[in-house]
Amino acid sequence: MCEAVEKDLYAVLGAGPSDSVQQLRHRYQQLALQYHPDRHAGSSSSEAESGMKRFLEVDAAWRILSDQTSRRQYDLQRRAQELKQDWPVDSTVHLQDMIWEQNERVYTYSCRCGGGFHVSEEEVQEETHRRWQDDEEEETDEQGGVAVFCDTCSLTVCVTWSLQTKTLRTF
CATH class of the missing domain: 3.10.660.10 (DPH Zinc finger)
Structure with missing residues (x-):
């Protein structure tokens, strides 16, 4: 079993830690367009809610990973968590x-x-x-x-x- 304490922000964007800011931006833009609430306006309420939730996850990941300082801090926390695992x-x-x-x-x-x-x-x-x-x-x-x-x-x-x-x- 693997305890999912916190979502991997790179995985949310479908990217990796070695990706450049430009690559992350490209993935963010693709996902933001895909899950934007306006695209799910005519969908069922559960689909719209799921899309909104995913859009918010993508946006939150981008906010952290797009800023050099917060990305560095996130990478350090991520690495520390990996070292604690079996x-x-x-x-x-x-x-x-x-x-x-x-x-x-x-x-x-x-x-x-x-x-x-x-x-x-x-x-x-x-x-x-x-x-x-x-x-x-x-x-x-x-x-x-x-x-x-x-x-x-x-x-x-x-x-x-x-x-x-x-x-x-x-x-």
Whole structure:
């Protein structure tokens, strides 16, 4: 299991720590256009709310990562958190950004080595259920998360998802 204490701001933008400010700006602009509230005006209330939430996440990430001082401070905090973990986590991946493989009932994400990260629907449901039981009495804005290892190299990612939205596939 991987505790998702705080969202990885680079993952929110679909970027990495080595990306330049121009690359981050480009990703921010793409995502801001995609999730802007005006684009979801005619959508259902849950879709509009989900889009608004994602837009606010993207905007908050950009505000921190676009400023050199706040980005440096964030990078230092991020590195300190990584050093506290039992194993190194290369990055954070949101479940909604993974590819759903219907036949195998797994979410997949490509690794930079050419391999892949795989998390089963069952793992996601078990972790979500466990978190809901832990927080039975409280309304929480918490995220679920699991550590997933690449099937060909030693990299690890933390796959996260919101416990408040229905990101799980139900059949």
